Amino acid sequence: xxxxxxxxxxxxxxxxxxxxxxxxxxxxxxxxxxxxxxxxxxxxxxxxxxxxxxxxxxxxxxxxxxxxxxxxxxxxxxxxxxxxxxxxxxxxxxxxxxxxxxxxxxxxxxxxxxxxxxxxxxxxxxxxxxxxxxxxxxxxxxxxxxxxxxxxxxxxxxxxxxxxxxxxxxxxxxxxxxxxxxxxxxxxxxxxxxxxxxxxxxxxxxxxxxxxxxxxxxxxxxxxxxxxxxxxxxxxxxxxxxxxxxxxxxxxxxxxxxxxxxxxxxxxxxxxxxxxxxxxxxxxxxxxxxxxxxxxxxxxxxxxxxxxxxxxxxxxxxxxxxxxxxxxxxxxxxxxxxxxxxxxxxxxxxxxxxxxxxxxxxxxxxxxxxxxxxxxxxxxxxxxxxxxxxxxxxxxxxxxxxxxxxxxxxxxxxxxxxxxxxxxxxxxxxxxxxxxxxxxxxxxxxxxxxxxxxxxxxxxxxxxxxxxxxxxxxxxxxxxxxxxxxxxxxxxxxxxxxxxxxxxxxxxxxxxxxx
Amino acid sequence: xxxxxxxxxxxxxxxxxxxxxxxxxxxxxxxxxxxxxxxxxxxxxxxxxxxxxxxxxxxxxxxxxxxxxxxxxxxxxxxxxxxxxxxxxxxxxxxxxxxxxxxxxxxxxxxxxxxxxxxxxxxxxxxxxxxxxxxxxxxxxxxxxxxxxxxxxxxxxxxxxxxxxxxxxxxxxxxxxxxxxxxxxxxxxxxxxxxxxxxxxxxxxxxxxxxxxxxxxxxxxxxxxxxxxxxxxxxxxxxxxxxxxxxxxxxxxxxxxxxxxxxxxxxxxxxxxxxxxxxxxxxxxxxxxxxxxxxxxxxxxxxxxxxxxxxxxxxxxxxxxxxxxxxxxxxxxxxxxxxxxxxxxxxxxxxxxxxxxxxxxxxxxxxxxxxxxxxxxxxxxxxxxxxxxxxxx
Numbered sequence: 010x011x012x013x014x015x016x017x018x019x020x021x022x023x024x025x026x027x028x029x030x031x032x033x034x035x036x037x038x039x040x041x042x043x044x045x046x047x048x049x050x051x052x053x054x055x056x057x058x059x060x061x062x063x064x065x066x067x068x069x070x071x072x073x074x075x076x077x078x079x080x081x082x083x084x085x086x087x088x089x090x091x092x093x094x095x096x097x098x099x100x101x102x103x104x105x106x107x108x109x110x111x112x113x114x115x116x117x118x119x120x121x122x123x124x125x126x127x128x129x130x131x132x133x134x135x136x137x138x139x140x141x142x143x144x145x146x147x148x149x150x151x152x153x154x155x156x157x158x159x160x161x162x163x164x165x166x167x168x169x170x171x172x173x174x175x176x177x178x179x180x181x182x183x184x185x186x187x188x189x190x191x192x193x194x195x196x197x198x199x200x201x202x203x204x205x206x207x208x209x210x211x212x213x214x215x216x217x218x219x220x221x222x223x224x225x226x227x228x229x230x231x232x233x234x235x236x237x238x239x240x241x242x243x244x245x246x247x248x249x250x251x252x253x254x255x256x257x258x259x260x261x262x263x264x265x266x267x268x269x270x271x272x273x274x275x276x277x278x279x280x281x282x283x284x285x286x287x288x289x290x291x292x293x294x295x296x297x298x299x300x301x302x303x304x305x306x307x308x309x310x311x312x313x314x315x316x317x318x319x320x321x322x323x324x325x326x327x328x329x330x331x332x333x334x335x336x337x338x339x340x341x342x343x344x345x346x347x348x349x350x351x352x353x354x355x356x357x358x359x360x361x362x363x364x365x366x367x368x369x370x371x372x373x374x375x376x377x378x379x380x381x382x383x384x385x386x387x388x389x390x391x392x393x394x395x396x397x398x399x400x401x402x403x404x405x406x407x408x409x410x411x412x413x414x415x416x417x418x419x420x421x422x423x424x425x426x427x428x429x430x431x432x433x434x435x436x437x438x439x440x441x442x443x444x445x446x447x448x449x450x451x452x453x454x455x456x457x458x459x460x461x462x463x464x465x466x467x468x469x470x471x472x473x474x475x476x477x478x479x480x481x482x483x484x485x486x487x488x489x490x491x492x493x494x495x496x497x498x499x500x501x502x503x504x505x506x507x508x509x510x511x512x513x514x515x516x517x518x519x520x521x522x523x524x
Numbered sequence: 525x526x527x528x529x530x531x532x533x534x535x536x537x538x539x540x541x542x543x544x545x546x547x548x549x550x551x552x553x554x555x556x557x558x559x560x561x562x563x564x565x566x567x568x569x570x571x572x573x574x575x576x577x578x579x580x581x582x583x584x585x586x587x588x589x590x591x592x593x594x595x596x597x598x599x600x601x602x603x604x605x606x607x608x609x610x611x612x613x614x615x616x617x618x619x620x621x622x623x624x625x626x627x628x629x630x631x632x633x634x635x636x637x638x639x640x641x642x643x644x645x646x647x648x649x650x651x652x653x654x655x656x657x658x659x660x661x662x663x664x665x666x667x668x669x670x671x672x673x674x675x676x677x678x679x680x681x682x683x684x685x686x687x688x689x690x691x692x693x694x695x696x697x698x699x700x701x702x703x704x705x706x707x708x709x710x711x712x713x714x715x716x717x718x719x720x721x722x723x724x725x726x727x728x729x730x731x732x733x734x735x736x737x738x739x740x741x742x743x744x745x746x747x748x749x750x751x752x753x754x755x756x757x758x759x760x761x762x763x764x765x766x767x768x769x770x771x772x773x774x775x776x777x778x779x780x781x782x783x784x785x786x787x788x789x790x791x792x793x794x795x796x797x798x799x800x801x802x803x804x805x806x807x808x809x810x811x812x813x814x815x816x817x818x819x820x821x822x823x824x825x826x827x828x829x830x831x832x833x834x835x836x837x838x839x840x841x842x843x844x845x846x847x848x849x850x851x852x853x854x855x856x857x858x859x860x861x862x863x864x865x866x867x868x869x870x871x872x873x874x875x876x877x878x879x880x881x882x883x884x885x886x887x888x889x890x891x892x893x894x895x896x897x898x899x900x901x902x903x904x905x906x907x908x909x910x911x912x913x914x915x916x917x
Contacts, residue, residue: 460828463829464826464827464828464829467826467829468578468579468824468825468826469579471825471826471831471834472577472579472580472825475825475834478784
């Protein structure tokens, strides 16, 4: 008999991570020093793991607006937009955003995630959604909640998109949905080709500009402005939790569509509306975004500095053209160790592991704020270099040449940097761990198979021994010395191997399902 | 009633494709091992088949160990009927070959197949499609993976085991491959030579005369000076083979790798370097036919964890009586001076002195008349023939 809770009590990953000290999530921040530095466990660390791109969450003007709104309207609206939860502030923000985004109408929703869930209301049974495989989870869920058919295309693969479009029923309603800036790899969608295909196949286009609004384009209106394709893009979504220093999301487009969503979407009408403080801070942030373009310029300068800084050391920052600067580590446990070492050295960054990325393509994701000082950034770079060398992610000496990064500055239409072979393979899931045998497999093997495996191992060892060259023997002789020199990193290495073993043998499924 | 004219039978009908056989690229260590172990079941009972060491094959296919992968690209395919493996093939892209010969030729190799033309066609089509995807317009083979390693399909001489580092296959392979529309590109020959028979007097006379007149000295390789000797041989090798059909010079890594492998089986007395006024201008390399020992090991160094194969290998390697003259190269500008005759003669004498009964000279290109005539004049008898096939993609 199985119990719903079985999967929870059988879930080992958390316990392994906790036991090894490599658990990187739900870290408690005790204080913030101007957003660029925070305090964790009484220690001050540089924050390069937040999406506060313009650094406005610590801006006194934004803070003051939030306080004033709270004083005037209280702490919450206590209800849905549909009924008692609409303040003058909500309407003001929607009006200002529609104007800012050059669109007929805008709708603000309590969180960015819910904003994408709201899409479900317009995706009907006979519609087909074409969605990039690396789209954000909220889009995935929004589409899943709808009754529409989903067709996923390979990340930024326009040939694949075209193939899917051409195979689809020509009479069905179609929409192509893509992230503007992809949240983990930091590259930009191929909007020029997407809008071209949309025209050809009579499809609508929506971009999720969560990481692009306030960052891309001359005025900061996001991906469509950056490419000069605002008319061709039907719907734009954005969040307030990143550049807008608040919490919430916006969906903007033609009046009919937005009005329909406003009345039909369950994530709008069955959720309490944005709090007065959130609305007021988003409003103030919008004002600053419009008035201070130098923040965007500084942010992109920082992005370029960091990308090139990492690349010069031998790190791989992949395809990113944005202030999302992912650093390829590869192995998942090494990634945790890297994160842990960063944390101990005073840098807050985020490890990104499967399933958020493909196996063997674990990343340390860093992202920057316009308010980071050069001194802070240099410290981050130095820390990465030291740890990268220690963990063998980068070579002992800097490479003589590196490919400088291209940044998505206004007017350039740069979409992505050329991926290294390693990056491309990782992104396509070709670096997956080769595995080895799990205990479970061992249990299922007959004793003959087990013996076969052991004899194969002996065979391999004998072969290696028979092929030993004099120089190998010399190396062997110096092995104890090397081991002694590396004694500091041994526990980490053992940890890595051990964690791999446990992870292979860990299970997050229901045992009843397996047997 | 007049019968409609038959269409000209330029191309015989291709064998029908079996619907129950699946060809898939090899992914993962288990499938790779299956790929390596397939021949053992296919050749079971064939007295002439020499099982390669599993571990050697594993290293050969390992991109980290085989220097070919530094430039070349290989995809392995397995054909399965249900659970049963019925064939295997490798598709090989060799950019150095393309560059040097200015063609868009790809290769297939490591071909093994049950006697079923349909399966062979599936395999060859899979390799062809993979090569075509990479912009190549014709496929040559079998090649494992290039002319510097073993290549060619044995088409004549199945009655005796292959010499060391020479291919071997069942007689039906030629029919399978030809049924799939592949045609001859080039034939390779192997010659048999006895060390006990006296060399023809005419050859001895000419050789000795040339040795005197040109001031040619022949010496055995000095293994104590291994690195430098390897460099000398490499230089002659790459210059001597330059204009040969299908030849791609070794990269330094490949040559060192091969030299390291050979070092374990080589008899230095049989690796000869000919010098004119102290300058090395020609060399010949003759190896003890290690296949004799390999066969005893039957593919593994250990059985049930015991080093049985290793012991058998060591014991059998003491009773090797045959040799293979594997290369003989003369630098450009020193040819037609009898250097080849001198090297053949000295090899033969040394072999006789060391107690070898004879061996094989292989391989030579069918149209390399100069070399073939020289071997025949030494008393060599053509014993085996190999064929490289080709097909446009």
